[in-house]
Amino acid sequence: MKVTLKVWRQKNAKAAGAFKTYTSPELNPNMSFLEMLDVLNEELSNRGEEPIAFDHDCREGICGTCALVINGTPHGPQKGVTTCQTYMRSFKDGDQLVIEPWRAGPFPIIKDLVCDRKSFDRIQQAGGFITVRTGSAPDANSLPVPKEDSDLAMDAAQCIGCGACVAACKNASAMLFVAAKVSHLGLMPQGQPERYRRVKAMVEQMDTEGFGACTVTGSCEAVCPKQISLDFIARLNRDYAVSLLK
Amino acid sequence: MATLNSNIPSGPLSQKWENHKFSSKLINPANKRKYKIIVVGAGLAGSSTSATLAELGYEVHNFVFHDSPRRAHSVAAQGGINAAKNYQNDGDSVHRLFYDTIKGGDYRAREANVHRLAEVSVNIIDQCAAQGVPFAREYGGLLDNRSFGGAQVSRTFYARGQTGQQLLLGAYSALNKMIGAGGVISHTHSEMLDLVVVNGHAKGIIVRDLQTGVIHRHSADAIVLATGGYGNVFNLSTYARGSNVTASWRAYKRGATFSNPCYTQIHPTCIPVSGEYQSKLTLMSESLRNDGRIWVPKRKEDAQKAPADIAESDRDYYLERMYSAFGNLAPRDVASRAAKTVCDEGRGIGSTGLGVYLDFAESIKRLGEDKVRERYGNLFSMYHEITNENAYTSPMRIYPAVHYTMGGLWVDYNLMSNLPGLFVLGEANFSDHGANRLGASALMQGLSDGYFVLPSTIATYLSTVKTGGRPGTAIGEFKEAEENVQGFIRRATSGKGSRTPDSFHKQLGKLMWEYCGMARNKAGLEKAIGLISDLREEYRTNLRVLGDSDNWNQQLEKAGRVGDFIELGELMCRDALMREESCGGHFREEYQYTAADSEVQQGIVNAGDVKRRDEQFAFVAAWEFPGSADKAPILNKEPLVYEEVEMGTRSYK
Numbered sequence: 001m002k003v004t005l006k007v008w009r010q011k012n013a014k015a016a017g018a019f020k021t022y023t024s025p026e027l028n029p030n031m032s033f034l035e036m037l038d039v040l041n042e043e044l045s046n047r048g049e050e051p052i053a054f055d056h057d058c059r060e061g062i063c064g065t066c067a068l069v070i071n072g073t074p075h076g077p078q079k080g081v082t083t084c085q086t087y088m089r090s091f092k093d094g095d096q097l098v099i100e101p102w103r104a105g106p107f108p109i110i111k112d113l114v115c116d117r118k119s120f121d122r123i124q125q126a127g128g129f130i131t132v133r134t135g136s137a138p139d140a141n142s143l144p145v146p147k148e149d150s151d152l153a154m155d156a157a158q159c160i161g162c163g164a165c166v167a168a169c170k171n172a173s174a175m176l177f178v179a180a181k182v183s184h185l186g187l188m189p190q191g192q193p194e195r196y197r198r199v200k201a202m203v204e205q206m207d208t209e210g211f212g213a214c215t216v217t218g219s220c221e222a223v224c225p226k227q228i229s230l231d232f233i234a235r236l237n238r239d240y241a242v243s244l245l246k
Numbered sequence: 247m248a249t250l251n252s253n254i255p256s257g258p259l260s261q262k263w264e265n266h267k268f269s270s271k272l273i274n275p276a277n278k279r280k281y282k283i284i285v286v287g288a289g290l291a292g293s294s295t296s297a298t299l300a301e302l303g304y305e306v307h308n309f310v311f312h313d314s315p316r317r318a319h320s321v322a323a324q325g326g327i328n329a330a331k332n333y334q335n336d337g338d339s340v341h342r343l344f345y346d347t348i349k350g351g352d353y354r355a356r357e358a359n360v361h362r363l364a365e366v367s368v369n370i371i372d373q374c375a376a377q378g379v380p381f382a383r384e385y386g387g388l389l390d391n392r393s394f395g396g397a398q399v400s401r402t403f404y405a406r407g408q409t410g411q412q413l414l415l416g417a418y419s420a421l422n423k424m425i426g427a428g429g430v431i432s433h434t435h436s437e438m439l440d441l442v443v444v445n446g447h448a449k450g451i452i453v454r455d456l457q458t459g460v461i462h463r464h465s466a467d468a469i470v471l472a473t474g475g476y477g478n479v480f481n482l483s484t485y486a487r488g489s490n491v492t493a494s495w496r497a498y499k500r501g502a503t504f505s506n507p508c509y510t511q512i513h514p515t516c517i518p519v520s521g522e523y524q525s526k527l528t529l530m531s532e533s534l535r536n537d538g539r540i541w542v543p544k545r546k547e548d549a550q551k552a553p554a555d556i557a558e559s560d561r562d563y564y565l566e567r568m569y570s571a572f573g574n575l576a577p578r579d580v581a582s583r584a585a586k587t588v589c590d591e592g593r594g595i596g597s598t599g600l601g602v603y604l605d606f607a608e609s610i611k612r613l614g615e616d617k618v619r620e621r622y623g624n625l626f627s628m629y630h631e632i633t634n635e636n637a638y639t640s641p642m643r644i645y646p647a648v649h650y651t652m653g654g655l656w657v658d659y660n661l662m663s664n665l666p667g668l669f670v671l672g673e674a675n676f677s678d679h680g681a682n683r684l685g686a687s688a689l690m691q692g693l694s695d696g697y698f699v700l701p702s703t704i705a706t707y708l709s710t711v712k713t714g715g716r717p718g719t720a721i722g723e724f725k726e727a728e729e730n731v732q733g734f735i736r737r738a739t740s741g742k743g744s745r746t747p748d749s750f751h752k753q754l755g756k757l758m759w760e761y762c763g764m765a766r767n768k769a770g771l772e773k774a775i776g777l778i779s780d781l782r783e784e785y786r787t788n789l790r791v792l793g794d795s796d797n798w799n800q801q802l803e804k805a806g807r808v809g810d811f812i813e814l815g816e817l818m819c820r821d822a823l824m825r826e827e828s829c830g831g832h833f834r835e836e837y838q839y840t841a842a843d844s845e846v847q848q849g850i851v852n853a854g855d856v857k858r859r860d861e862q863f864a865f866v867a868a869w870e871f872p873g874s875a876d877k878a879p880i881l882n883k884e885p886l887v888y889e890e891v892e893m894g895t896r897s898y899k
Contacts, residue, residue: 012798028520028521028523030520030521030634031521035523035524038523038525038748042746042748042749045746045748045792050792050793051792051793051800053799053800055313056487057486057488058321058322059486059487059526059528060322060526060528060628061628062408062410063319063321064316065312065313065317085628085632087631089634110457110798111797118314118434120314121314121316121422121425124418124422125422125423128419129377130376130377130378130419132376132420133301134301134420135698137369137372137373137375137376138376139372140371140372140381140389141331141388141389143375144383144387145383146383147384147385147387150380150382150383153380154380154406160411184380185378190375190376190377190378191378
């Protein structure tokens with residue numbers, strides 16, 4: 001199979017970007033989307049054109065590095081997977097694929113399809129942790145955690161910090177990301193002492209970074225590769241409201 | 247020759263760590279903040295140690311080439327983490343975990359380090375649970391366990407199929423706490439490209455800012471490398487594409503010795519290669535072997551039949567047949583080699599003939615599909631995404647792939663390399679797994695080194711360093727190291743040459759897999775050394791990198807890493823050639839048990855199992871850079887002395 005690619009090319013953060021059209025080499029439907037880009041990049045390099053920059057690392061859907069908008073949808077057409085887990089069999093021979101980076105103010109573009117997501121780190125540095133000094137922890141079984149709570153916390157903890165939720169949102173809101181982090185820790189008994197301080201600090205940092213407001217359209221949930229539930233945003237809102245009364 | 251003093255404390259094995267902590271010098275709290283420590287890497291070892299050192303009061307600078315510390319490849323570990331908690335009351339203990347690890351490593355690990363690892367394992371689980379890591383739990387709210395390869399007890403803690411991510415998020419949250427508090431300065435998108443050695447001590451690093459291309463010099467009182475393993479030397483592996491050996495390799499070229507580079511772990515359960523374009527092999531967690539049964543057809547004529555058309559009586563559950571005591575839970579090296587053997591016999595399945603079945607039919611009958619889905623659902627869906635096949639209705643196809651490297655920079659008991667001031671943690675060092683690592687032990691080692699060992703042992707070095715004595719970055723050693731880095735960048739981007747870094751990497755990977763993979767022999771290794779040396783020469787003259795060096799340039803990053811892999815590949819082959827024995831993951835075809843051996847006749851091992859030669863090879867090989875890549879590296883040896891365990895024949899029958 002072959003596809004036509006319209007790819008966003010941008011030299012650096014300051015330069016203006018534009019779409020450039022490429023015809024793919026002959027492809028195998030069992031290739032991953034990123035392997036398709038690898039093959040194209042080898043071909044570009046061999047004819048002296050600079051390869052397309054795109055972010056990737058683990059290529060098994062867990063590190064959260066890959067971040068492409070394919071035909072308008074973050075991580076492409078397949079639900080519940082990352083870009084690296086998208087395979088060419090999801091497309092047809094002759095398809096035109098438009099490939100863009102995440103577009104959001106707090107994720108400035110570094111080059112081509114690569115953006116900078118340090119704002120996510122700063123939100124977590126503001127309070128996304130349970131304060132425990134190394135060496136001071138009690139025996140792990142001294143604090144039983146009901147399985148239902150632990151399982152629900154795990155559902156939230158699956159967030160890989162890719163930022164697709166932000167890329168999908170018309171307001172570039174980071175609420176689903178922050179909700180996942182706040183819910184994971186807030187659902188565990190270990191997380192209770194700092195529960196409200198944590199949510200307040202993280203929401204404030206989220207606002208400082210310039211992420212937009214949430215209007216609960218659910219576009220974030222729809223593209224989340226780990227299918228983090230919108231319910232966690234309700235939990236975040238409730239905890240945040242309580243934190244304001246404290 | 248390098249000086250290798252393992253600094254193993256005296257006294258009984260089980261008291262060495264306690265005694266060592268007590269007899270080590272302490273640094274007074276007011277002085278700690280005067281010491282600056284550079285930590286490179288933020289996987290389990292790097293994050294946990296950065297956070298802990300900062301809690302203790304040191305000034306810590308953490309460097310990662312990723313955009314965020316949370317992306318390190320520890321994130322991808324699926325199955326679990328071992329700890330000798332004995333919560334299951336099934337006979338586990340610190341001593342048993344220690345013994346299993348020593349035996350699992352085929353008696354090529356350092357005894358004192360492994361015992362410490364087993365001791366510390368119990369603290370790790372406490373630490374992680376307190377951080378809010380959502381480990382799997384039983385209905386009573388207490389922690390759940392499962393069993394893993396190479397052990398007959400259930401000591402593995404897990405968080406669905408993503409234990410690595412959850413532990414890393416725990417360590418990352420500890421790191422974030424200290425970044426937020428100002429104790430750690432985080433440098434992201436910063437790749438270490440050289441080590442600076444001043445008067446024989448590691449005192450700085452040279453770093454390229456990947457966004458701007460600017461080269462920075464950083465000096466410190468001690469340098470910690472937690473930069474992971476080097477399995478990507480094979481190009482195709484379960485490693486992240488960005489994982490590389492560059493930090494370790496540049497340290498080697500500055501005088502740190504590199505130990506046992508040929509000890510590579512080939513993991514038995516990965517999705518087979520599908521085509522030439524392949525960039526990555528995906529692991530299916532070893533935990534699947536708890537409920538999955540591995541088989542191939544008995545007759546090679548059946549190999550291309552659909553699995554459902556092969557009658558039960560025509561299937562060979564070869565691990566259960568060959569290793570009845572451990573069965574499908576045989577250690578990784580044993581299971582991988584057995585898969586290779588049946589495929590070499592022509593009984594491999596799938597279009598390439600390089601595959602075996604991992605079958606859940608019986609478990610689904612016994613437990614129900616829902617229970618299997620609860621345990622392994624994410625792995626089954628990952629398998630489906632990649633292969634477009636449903637493993638609930640037909641068996642998975644799997645084949646071994648490169649997964650971990652036991653070798654790494656040489657370290658003493660304090661985790662310090664032979665270069666004073668340079669410490670090496672986690673997969674990047676060599677000490678704990680011998681010639682084969684058991685499942686669920688990598689996470690344990692990363693966190694043990696990071697949270698508990700280094701924060702204590704680093705004081706033994708720092709107490710000898712005068713506060714305020716850190717060199718400035720304007721001195722000649724820094725200048726020379728920066729020029730070394732700049733020189734490579736200039737040559738790579740000069741526009742000469744015609745081959746991409748990727749094409750070199752692919753060629754190297756194929757060579758390594760063929761001659762230094764699951765089975766090695768003298769003729770093949772000698773041939774590979776010649777071929778790699780030619781490849782190195784071509785790389786020097788015919789590499790081409792497009793784009794410029796003062797912007798984001800992934801091809802330039804890759805070029806440096808591939809150059810290091812080529813040199814490392816040659817050293818791995820030399821190490822494998824020198825080691826005229828088989829042990830763990832290192833299988834030399836010349837050294838295997840045959841039907842004529844008494845151990846086979848007595849039923850202790852099978853014909854074809856690895857055969858060690860303890861009298862000649864019970865040592866750690868520590869290779870020293872001879873000053874030029876064109877000269878042969880210098881072999882140093884650290885003898886392995888076993889005080890507690892008798893070096894026995896490793897039997898899983």
